[in-house]
Amino acid sequence: MAETAKLLGTKGSPYSHRAEVALRLKEANFEFLHEDLAHKSDMLLRYNPIHKKIPVLVHGEKSIVESLIVVEYVDEAFDGYAILPSDPYERAMARFWARYIDEKVIPAFWMSCWTDGEMQKGFIAQAKETLTTLEGQLKGKKFFGGDSIGFVDLAAGMVAFWFGILQEVAGINLLNEEDYPVLCRWADDYCSIEPVKESLLDRKLLVAHFASKKEKIFATKAPVYD
Amino acid sequence: MCSNGPVLLDFWESPYGQRVRIALAEKGLEYEYKEEDLFNKSDLLRKSNPVYKKVPVLIHDGKTICESLIIMEYIDEVWSDKVKILPSDPYQRAQARFWADFSNKVCECGQRLWQLKGEGQEAAKKEMIEKLRLFEAELGDKEYFGGDNFGFVDIALVPLTSCFYTYETCANFKIEEAAPKIVAWAKRCMERESVAKSLYEPSKVYDFVCFLKKHFGFE
Numbered sequence: 001m002a003e004t005a006k007l008l009g010t011k012g013s014p015y016s017h018r019a020e021v022a023l024r025l026k027e028a029n030f031e032f033l034h035e036d037l038a039h040k041s042d043m044l045l046r047y048n049p050i051h052k053k054i055p056v057l058v059h060g061e062k063s064i065v066e067s068l069i070v071v072e073y074v075d076e077a078f079d080g081y082a083i084l085p086s087d088p089y090e091r092a093m094a095r096f097w098a099r100y101i102d103e104k105v106i107p108a109f110w111m112s113c114w115t116d117g118e119m120q121k122g123f124i125a126q127a128k129e130t131l132t133t134l135e136g137q138l139k140g141k142k143f144f145g146g147d148s149i150g151f152v153d154l155a156a157g158m159v160a161f162w163f164g165i166l167q168e169v170a171g172i173n174l175l176n177e178e179d180y181p182v183l184c185r186w187a188d189d190y191c192s193i194e195p196v197k198e199s200l201l202d203r204k205l206l207v208a209h210f211a212s213k214k215e216k217i218f219a220t221k222a223p224v225y226d
Numbered sequence: 227m228c229s230n231g232p233v234l235l236d237f238w239e240s241p242y243g244q245r246v247r248i249a250l251a252e253k254g255l256e257y258e259y260k261e262e263d264l265f266n267k268s269d270l271l272r273k274s275n276p277v278y279k280k281v282p283v284l285i286h287d288g289k290t291i292c293e294s295l296i297i298m299e300y301i302d303e304v305w306s307d308k309v310k311i312l313p314s315d316p317y318q319r320a321q322a323r324f325w326a327d328f329s330n331k332v333c334e335c336g337q338r339l340w341q342l343k344g345e346g347q348e349a350a351k352k353e354m355i356e357k358l359r360l361f362e363a364e365l366g367d368k369e370y371f372g373g374d375n376f377g378f379v380d381i382a383l384v385p386l387t388s389c390f391y392t393y394e395t396c397a398n399f400k401i402e403e404a405a406p407k408i409v410a411w412a413k414r415c416m417e418r419e420s421v422a423k424s425l426y427e428p429s430k431v432y433d434f435v436c437f438l439k440k441h442f443g444f445e
Contacts, residue, residue, distance in 0.1 A: 066323075073316050087301035096292060
C-alpha cells in the first residue's frame, strides 16, 4: 500500500519510539502526528477506543495499536529491512525477550526510580537482576538482532536512551558502565543508528521534562511521556 | 530415548497450557505431554524456562519455546503446511495479536476475582464484564473470532471459559447475562474435539481454585 501512514505518538514516549524506528527502518512514507496526552485527540480516541494510548498507527483507514504489535505489523506490511528474523525459533526468541523487557526490565527499573526506602531496595535488586539477564542476551553480538538492529533492540530502546535520563532525574545509578559494560556499549551503538537518532529527542529536553514531572511521577508512579 | 516430536511441559489446569494443547491438536500434531507438579517443579522445567520457571514450555528440535502465545505463533510458523492458526493478512494478524493479548488481561482479572473480596472483588467483576463485552462486540455475528475459521483469538480465549463457573460462583454473577454471545461462542468451540479434549469440567476447575484459595490463604 503506497498510502502515507500516520503515526500518532509523542517524541517523549519509548513506546512511540519503537513504532517510529520501525517505520524509519522500512523507509516508509509516514506522517508523525504529535499527541498532547493531556488532551487526547478525537483521532486517537477513535482509533484506539479500548486503551486510548499511543502509539497508534493508522494505515489506509485501519488502525494498529500496542507498540510491539505495531512493529510486527510494520515488518509484515512494508517491504525492505527485516526487523524480525525469518527462522521461527529465532522469531520466538525475539518475541520472548521483547516481552521480558516489557514485563520485567521496564517495570523494575521504573519503580526503582520512583520509590524509596525498603521498597526501593527491593525494586533495585529486581532491576539489577533483569538488567543482568538482558545483558546476557547480547552474548558477544553487536546488537540483540545480531549485526544489525532488530525487534529486541527496538523493544529495548527505553533501556538505551530513557533509562540513563530517568536515573539521572531520580538520583540513582543503576545502569552504568562498570556494572553493565556490554549493555552500555550496546546502548551507545543503538543510539548511533541513523533511524534511531532521527526519532530521539534532545537528551537535555527529556531530562528537563522528567525533572519537571518528578513529584507527580513519584506520587502516582504513572508515566508521563509527553 | 530420543524423540524428534515436540514435548510439552504443562499443568492440567493451566489455561495457558490448554491454549498450546488446542493449537497442537488443531494442527493434528503428535507430541509428548509431561505433567508438571507446580509445587515441586522438575529440573527439566527449571532448565527449559530459567527466566520464569513456568508452564507451558514446548521443547522441539532440542530448543525450548516459552509463553503460550509465542508458542502458538511458533507452531503456526513451523507447521505452516497444516491448517493456519493466524490469518495471512498483516492487518488481520495485528488484530488477532491484539485480542489474544487482551485475553491475557481477562485471565489476570479472573485471578483477582477469586483472590480478592469486597471492593477489590467487585472492581474485578466489573472489569471482567467490561472486557467480555468488548470481546462480544469484536465477535459480532461471526461463528468464531477468526470468522469462519477457528483461530488464534479463539484458542487464546476459550480456555478461560472453563473458569467462568469459578468466576460466577466466587463473585455471584452470571456471565451469560452479561455476555450471552461469548457463552454461545464457548459452546460452539466445545463442539471441536481439540477444545473438548483440552479443557476440563468447570466444576473440576472450581474445586482446584478452592484448593488454591485454601493453600495460599485467600479465604
